[in-house]
Amino acid sequence: MGGLSMSFDNVLAHIDAEAIARDTLAFLRVRSETGAEGPGSAFLADLLRREGFDPVLDEVEPGRPNVYCRIPGAGGGPTLMFNGHTDTIPIGNSLPPGRDGDWIIGRGAEDMKGGLVAMVHAASALRKAGIALAGGLWLTGVIGHETPAGKKEGPRRLITRLRERDITADAIVIVEGPCALWTASLGSAIYRITISSPRGPIHTIKVPYEQNPASWLGRLLLEFEHLEREFASIPSHPLCGREQINVGMIEAGDYVNRLPTPIRVLGTWRWMPGKTQTRIRDTLASLCARLAEQSGLSFDFSLEATREPFETPASHPIIQAFSTAGERLTGHAPRQIGMALVGDANLFANEAGVPTLYYGPAHETAHSDHERVSLERLAHCAGMYALAAIGFCGVATDQASPAGSAAPS
Numbered sequence: 001m002g003g004l005s006m007s008f009d010n011v012l013a014h015i016d017a018e019a020i021a022r023d024t025l026a027f028l029r030v031r032s033e034t035g036a037e038g039p040g041s042a043f044l045a046d047l048l049r050r051e052g053f054d055p056v057l058d059e060v061e062p063g064r065p066n067v068y069c070r071i072p073g074a075g076g077g078p079t080l081m082f083n084g085h086t087d088t089i090p091i092g093n094s095l096p097p098g099r100d101g102d103w104i105i106g107r108g109a110e111d112m113k114g115g116l117v118a119m120v121h122a123a124s125a126l127r128k129a130g131i132a133l134a135g136g137l138w139l140t141g142v143i144g145h146e147t148p149a150g151k152k153e154g155p156r157r158l159i160t161r162l163r164e165r166d167i168t169a170d171a172i173v174i175v176e177g178p179c180a181l182w183t184a185s186l187g188s189a190i191y192r193i194t195i196s197s198p199r200g201p202i203h204t205i206k207v208p209y210e211q212n213p214a215s216w217l218g219r220l221l222l223e224f225e226h227l228e229r230e231f232a233s234i235p236s237h238p239l240c241g242r243e244q245i246n247v248g249m250i251e252a253g254d255y256v257n258r259l260p261t262p263i264r265v266l267g268t269w270r271w272m273p274g275k276t277q278t279r280i281r282d283t284l285a286s287l288c289a290r291l292a293e294q295s296g297l298s299f300d301f302s303l304e305a306t307r308e309p310f311e312t313p314a315s316h317p318i319i320q321a322f323s324t325a326g327e328r329l330t331g332h333a334p335r336q337i338g339m340a341l342v343g344d345a346n347l348f349a350n351e352a353g354v355p356t357l358y359y360g361p362a363h364e365t366a367h368s369d370h371e372r373v374s375l376e377r378l379a380h381c382a383g384m385y386a387l388a389a390i391g392f393c394g395v396a397t398d399q400a401s402p403a404g405s406a407a408p409s
């Protein structure tokens, strides 16, 4: 272990916070809003080239490439992928790019150009320290992340590459989010339920209230309340909380004495790891069938934007690697957390089958007009990424000791 600890010291000595600040600020000055993020991908590719790496561009749509950069290992170790998105939400009224002491300010600072720069500096520090990892690294940036303008085109293209094994990875670390190991998220889907009367929008004088879709909307909402009570009575997931159903939109009626038909109810259903969307579909199907039979109305439903939950177990080597890195850097292993929020990890873990987690500088100002990121946190992340890469990928055996000989300069 002496060799590993020397490698750690050696690589940390090559992380330059001021250089991270300069690169992050330069990245923020490049406009790369979702849909027109080509310049952001180009910046990332240029930064990788400047650091001596060899990125390739994968044109997902004209002018909108993903960036993939393989850093081969010496052999005999697992492969780690770092990933982030090169698009930002619209700049809008965001503070212009700038620096104030420890803070780098501007759209994309926290979400997530800072993380991408930290990722590149981590790989660069490994190279400058002369550390040959046993397993390989992939540094990747994707387009089209931020919805609704983005349709996940970039993440989906990367998933295709992983499924076709053009790219292989044993774990993925997404370089954004809170400064903690985010290892689980609920699944989620938008549901849409349509209640309609076979009689159409006629005068309410002809239809008793108990046949009015509005009265059955009340019944439906009551059923949701029962479901919510049931969910609350089941033990919550220790990291990402309990199953939940909620309503966001109700569209009903257009005139005071016309039958309101159809009525549409839209909302979000979130469920815990261990359950799949099939169960949600089955529950909605039987609920709609029962209400249709009782009411004589039709109850139709659909699910959109479904994401299965993800959970990377605490025993996974990538979590072990981050724990060791955290102990070395801060004296303790990072906190393990979960979120109700869904993100690209839900896609990578379920659709590409690669265990995924997030570790980022912060999740505090993303999408606000005062977006900013702490430089100290970015440097911390760069250190964590480099040390976790050493722990996960391993160091080539002819280098393991004495580590001091690895320094080239």
Ligand SMILES: [Zn+2]
Binding pocket: 085, 111, 112, 145, 176
């Ligand atoms: Zn983001």
